[in-house]
Amino acid sequence: MIDLAHVQWRKSTHSGNGGQCVEVADGVPGVVPVRDSKAPAGPALVVPAPAWAAFVASLRA
Secondary structure: OOOOOOOOEEEOOOOOOOOOOEEEEOOOOOEEEEEEOOOOOOOOEEEEHHHHHHHHHHHHO
16 A cells, blocks of 8 residues: 655646646656545545556657
8 A cells, every 4th residue: 555645746737727637646656646636535546657657658649
């Protein structure tokens, strides 16, 4: 289990002001935590860092 209680979350630069925001936390070794900014106390997805990098690369392509 990864403790996410003290990580720094940041919004995606592509999130609009309409409430459809994704937040990620940097600095967690080997994984990228992802959550819905509208539900900060809710669950977070913990994605392996290589999978997250591939996902972001595919969005940019």
